[in-house]
Amino acid sequence: xxxxxxxxxxxxxxxxxxxxxxxxxxxxxxGLIGPNGSGKxxxxxxxxxxxxxxxxxxxxxxxxxxxxxxxxxxxYLPDGIAPWPSQTVRWALEFVQQFFRGRIRYLTPSMADxxxxxxxxxxxxxxxxTLSKGQRKRALLAMGLLxxxxxxxxxxxxxxxxxxxxxxxxxxxxxxxxxxxTMFLSIHQIGDAARVCDRFVLLSGGRVxxxxxxxxxxxxxxxxxxxxxxxxxxxxxxxxx
Amino acid sequence: xxxxxxxxNAEHAEHAEEKFLSASSARSxxxxxxxxxxxxxxxxxxxxxxxxxxxxxxxxxxVSFISAVRTYAEASGLNGTAVGVGEAFSPLVGIWAxxxxxxxxxxxxxxxxxAIRVVSGDRQSGALKIELQHPMSSFARxxxxxxxxxxxxxxxxxxxxxxxLLWRSYGGSIYPPELATVVLGxxxxxxxxxxxxxAMASISDHPSTAAILTLTVTVGTWIVNFVAAIQxxxxxxxxxxxxxxxxxxxxxxLIRLDVVLIASxxxxxxLTLAAIWARLGVAVxxxxxxSAGLLAVGAAAMIACTFATASWDTSESRANSFPEADEAALxxxxxxxxxxxxxxxxxxxxxxxxxxxxxxxxxVMPKLQVQYVSATSTGLFEQNSQHYGEIWYELDxxxxxSRVTTAEGVLEAIYHLAGLTVPVEGxxxxxxxxxxxxxxxxxxxxxxxxxxxxxAGAAFFEFRRHA
Numbered sequence: 001x002x003x004x005x006x007x008x009x010x011x012x013x014x015x016x017x018x019x020x021x022x023x024x025x026x027x028x029x030x031g032l033i034g035p036n037g038s039g040k041x042x043x044x045x046x047x048x049x050x051x052x053x054x055x056x057x058x059x060x061x062x063x064x065x066x067x068x069x070x071x072x073x074x075x076y077l078p079d080g081i082a083p084w085p086s087q088t089v090r091w092a093l094e095f096v097q098q099f100f101r102g103r104i105r106y107l108t109p110s111m112a113d114x115x116x117x118x119x120x121x122x123x124x125x126x127x128x129x130t131l132s133k134g135q136r137k138r139a140l141l142a143m144g145l146l147x148x149x150x151x152x153x154x155x156x157x158x159x160x161x162x163x164x165x166x167x168x169x170x171x172x173x174x175x176x177x178x179x180x181x182t183m184f185l186s187i188h189q190i191g192d193a194a195r196v197c198d199r200f201v202l203l204s205g206g207r208v209x210x211x212x213x214x215x216x217x218x219x220x221x222x223x224x225x226x227x228x229x230x231x232x233x234x235x236x237x238x239x240x241x
Numbered sequence: 242x243x244x245x246x247x248x249x250n251a252e253h254a255e256h257a258e259e260k261f262l263s264a265s266s267a268r269s270x271x272x273x274x275x276x277x278x279x280x281x282x283x284x285x286x287x288x289x290x291x292x293x294x295x296x297x298x299x300x301x302x303x304v305s306f307i308s309a310v311r312t313y314a315e316a317s318g319l320n321g322t323a324v325g326v327g328e329a330f331s332p333l334v335g336i337w338a339x340x341x342x343x344x345x346x347x348x349x350x351x352x353x354x355x356a357i358r359v360v361s362g363d364r365q366s367g368a369l370k371i372e373l374q375h376p377m378s379s380f381a382r383x384x385x386x387x388x389x390x391x392x393x394x395x396x397x398x399x400x401x402x403x404x405x406l407l408w409r410s411y412g413g414s415i416y417p418p419e420l421a422t423v424v425l426g427x428x429x430x431x432x433x434x435x436x437x438x439x440a441m442a443s444i445s446d447h448p449s450t451a452a453i454l455t456l457t458v459t460v461g462t463w464i465v466n467f468v469a470a471i472q473x474x475x476x477x478x479x480x481x482x483x484x485x486x487x488x489x490x491x492x493x494x495l496i497r498l499d500v501v502l503i504a505s506x507x508x509x510x511x512l513t514l515a516a517i518w519a520r521l522g523v524a525v526x527x528x529x530x531x532s533a534g535l536l537a538v539g540a541a542a543m544i545a546c547t548f549a550t551a552s553w554d555t556s557e558s559r560a561n562s563f564p565e566a567d568e569a570a571l572x573x574x575x576x577x578x579x580x581x582x583x584x585x586x587x588x589x590x591x592x593x594x595x596x597x598x599x600x601x602x603x604x605v606m607p608k609l610q611v612q613y614v615s616a617t618s619t620g621l622f623e624q625n626s627q628h629y630g631e632i633w634y635e636l637d638x639x640x641x642x643s644r645v646t647t648a649e650g651v652l653e654a655i656y657h658l659a660g661l662t663v664p665v666e667g668x669x670x671x672x673x674x675x676x677x678x679x680x681x682x683x684x685x686x687x688x689x690x691x692x693x694x695x696x697a698g699a700a701f702f703e704f705r706r707h708a
Contacts, residue, residue: 050370052524067522071376081367084280086287098276100375101269143371 001025002065002074002151007056009042009206016042018206020056024151029173029183031197033190033237039206040186041079044153048076074151075100077144079159079186082136085129089120089139092128093146100147108148109176117172118142119165133160141169151182158192170196194233204241273377274385281359281389290358292700294351295397296693301343302400303688306407309339310681317676330674331558332408333419338492340404344427345488347397348434353455355393356438359386360515361448373521380516383443387435387512394431398424400692407684414675416557419494426491429504430484436511443518459484471618473586482543494556502546510539550607558672563601566664567652571605574659576637579610583628585620586613590646594632598651634658 002024009017016039024030034040045051047058049067058065060073084092093111115121118138123131131139137160144152157173158166173196177183187193193200200217202209210217214233221239222229230236285291313335360383363369372382409415437458442451462483469480480486482503490497517531554561562568580599584591591613603609616623623629632651634641636658643654656663 045370048370048374049522050373052522052527054524068376071374075374076370078367078370081370083363083366083368083371084284085366087283091283095276095280096371099273099280099372101272 001061003059004047005056005059007043007046007058008054009039009046009051010054016206017046017053020203020206020208022201022208022211024182024184025199026150026182027177027180028198029177029185029196031193031200032184032186032203033193033200033233034188034203034241036188038203040188040203041155042206043203044076044155044184044186045078047074047153048078050076050078073149074153074184075144075147075149076153077140077155077157079155081140082128082131083140086127088125088127089131089142090124092139093120093142096143097146100149109145109179111146114142114145117168117175119168134162134165137161138165138169141172145172145176145181150180151184152176153184153186155186156188157185158187158189166192167195190234190237200233202237202240209240210236270377270381273375274381277372277377277382277385278389281385282392284362285355285359285389285393286703288355288358288362290351290355291393292696292703294347294355294393296696296700297351298343298347298397298400299403299688299692299696301346302340302404303684303692305343306336306340306401306404306688307681307684309336310408310411310679310684314678314680317678330676331419331556331560331672332414332675333416333423333492333494333556333558334560336404336408336413337420337423341401341423341427341492344398344401345430345485348394348427348431349459349484352390352394352431352434353438353459354452356390356435357442357448357451357455359390360439360442361451364442364446365448369519369521373519378516379519380513383439383512383516383519387439390435390439391428391432394428394435398427400688403687403692404684407681407687411677411679411682413677413679418555419557422491422494422496422555425496426488429491429501429508430488432508433484433504433511436508436515439515440511440518443515469586471586473613473615473618477586478547493560494554494558495561496553496555498551499546499549502549503543506539506542506546510535550603552604554604558674561601562604563648563652564664564666566666568605570656570661570664571602571652573661574606574636574655576659577608577610578606578655578658579612579635581612581614581633581635583614583626583631583633585615585623586618588615588620590630591620594646594651598646598648601648602651602655 003021004023005021007017007020008015020039020043022030032040032043042051046053047070049070058070060069065073084095087095093115097108097111115124118141120138120142123135123139126135128136128139137157141154141157144154157169161169170192173183173185185193185197187197194214199211199213201211202217210220212220214231214236215229217233217236217240218229218231221227221236225239227239313330313332316330316335363372405415405420434455438451438455441454441458442448445451445454462485465476465483466480466485469476482500487500487504490500513535514532517528517535520528552561559565563571582591582594584594599609599611603611615629616626620629630644632643632646632654634643634654636655639658641654641658643650645651645654653663655661
């Protein structure tokens with residue numbers, strides 16, 4: 001289990017993350033839900049080691065993880081990037097698989113399986129710079145799945161996907177979670193989150209407003225607002241944030 | 242409770258496992274670095290800036306080479322011009338210096354953009370956020386880029402290599418040590434440019450900012466040279482280590498240890514700076530502290546390097562040395578020689594004195610002390626001054642004054658002061674040059690047609706492969 005405690009990040013006078021604490025359980029799909037500007041990407045970048053944290057720590061089974069340690073246990077897949085735009089999707093997939101190949105060989109799915117699951121066959125020989133937003137998102141997700149790290153942090157994995165693609169991607173993520181990979185997904189569309197995640201961390205204004213399964217969060221929302229519990233994640237989110 | 246033997250076995254097994262993991266980790270790190278090198282090479286191949294550099298390199302070298310060969314041929318007596326000057330001609334000064342000067346131009350104005358593209362590209366596209374999550378050190382990541390950029394520069398250096406082959410085909414003389422010195426100088430210059438551009442690209446958020454900063458530093462070194470020519474003093478000392486001055490010395494067949502060490506220290510400092518700023522996951526304050534520490538250590542190392550006095554004259558004509566008999570005579574002078582020259586920085590006599598005599602004298606007498614005295618930068622209004630133009634030589638309390646700025650005049654003054662007889666130089670030791678009166682046949686075809694066609698064809702093939 002990975003436990004984040006009191007993570008904080010400031011940009012000058014603006015506090016982007018304020019004592020953020022939560023846990024990631026092995027093999028689960030954890031959803032990070034929050035409106036735009038709530039600090040989701042900042043939190044992921046801090047965890048991924050591409051942005052320095054101002055405070056807090058990450059523990060794995062009670063042992064503190066440095067940024068270097070985290071590099072071998074989790075991988076952060078950013079949103080809105082087009083890495084190596086002049087190279088083909090096929091090359092990029094081979095590159096990340098080879099580059100991140102380490103001593104940890106478990107959890108590495110075959111490239112053919114990932115290509116099939118994410119329907120990438122037709123774009124394999126296209127250059128990344130020429131892909132549409134949805135195609136690029138699927139190619140990036142494939143890269144993330146091919147990198148052999150036990151925990152995958154994906155920032156907005158459903159952004160830019162149509163309904164059918166969203167369902168396919170959700171199915172793929174579920175299949176990989178069932179195979180032992182832990183997923184931490186940042187999602188601002190609550191409908192997508194409800195469909196795929198086992199548990200949720202609600203983030204608003206850089207603070208954690210709640211953490212747990214839908215029934216747990218629903219009970220918390222009911223206790224706070226004094227209204228009956230609901231199984232609608234949107235209502236729960238609005239009640240808690 | 243375990244027995245001592247069991248304990249020993251357990252320790253042995255633990256040690257063996259550690260050894261295996263360490264070897265496996267080293268193999269894995271090497272594999273990742275190798276994969277990264279491949280990726281950087283592909284990125285270079287996909288860079289339009291590099292193809293432009295490659296395309297331009299041929300005609301640039303061609304213009305310089307053709308012009309140099311023509312001048313060399315004319316001086317050697319082609320088309321009925323007087324023979325004679327050619328006797329003193331050395332291919333180093335007549336051919337290689339101008340031909341390779343095209344590399345200096347490319348290193349100053351084209352190579353920075355290629356380097357910035359390679360370093361900034363990953364940041365702009367977001368690829369850096371992916372690559373940074375590999376536990377590989379930042380220095381190794383920057384190292385991979387630099388190795389690929391140097392390889393790219395070597396490919397671009399095929400153009401001057403073609404000039405060497407053409408010169409050989411004309412029957413021209415090649416003296417490998419001096420040619421190797423010129424190549425080394427330009428390689429160091431390219432290394433400096435790459436390190437500077439990499440540091441700027443890493444520090445700044447945008448490639449255009451990096452380009453402006455890089456060109457600012459380049460122009461800054463030219464300003465140092467300019468100010469040195471007017472002010473002299475400390476500026477003159479600093480100007481000796483600018484890329485322009487460094488390349489000029491290599492082009493004259495002189496390898497100075499202090500210059501090589503300082504250039505290497507600058508390259509290392511630039512690359513480490515690039516590595517420090519490529520660590521996006523480290524707080525900016527920490528990166529600033531690291532950079533300040535690095536700059537302090539780098540500056541101290543560079544100051545220490547200025548005390549290195551060894552130098553090697555690799556030119557066939559011994560252009561940077563006195564005749565051997567004079568050098569042997571000067572080695573007998575054991576006292577501390579002090580020279581005070583009353584010449585202004587812009588006075589051409591000072592340049593003559595420095596380049597024809599004192600630079601050679603410093604190589605034989607490392608403890609030589611030279612002091613320039615002047616009230617103005619040009620010396621035009623000091624001509625009426627009683628001592629202006631005088632050169633005072635002092636050795637073990639004895640003094641002699643002279644106004645001669647030639648090598649012979651300086652040596653004569655020193656011999657007089659030291660009580661030595663002027664040595665006689667044998668005719669056999671004199672460099673007679675390699676005159677060659679041939680036109681640059683085929684060079685225009687190679688550099689203006691064949692080279693651009695080959696580069697354009699290779700670029701077309703490469704981009705089509707990616708399309």
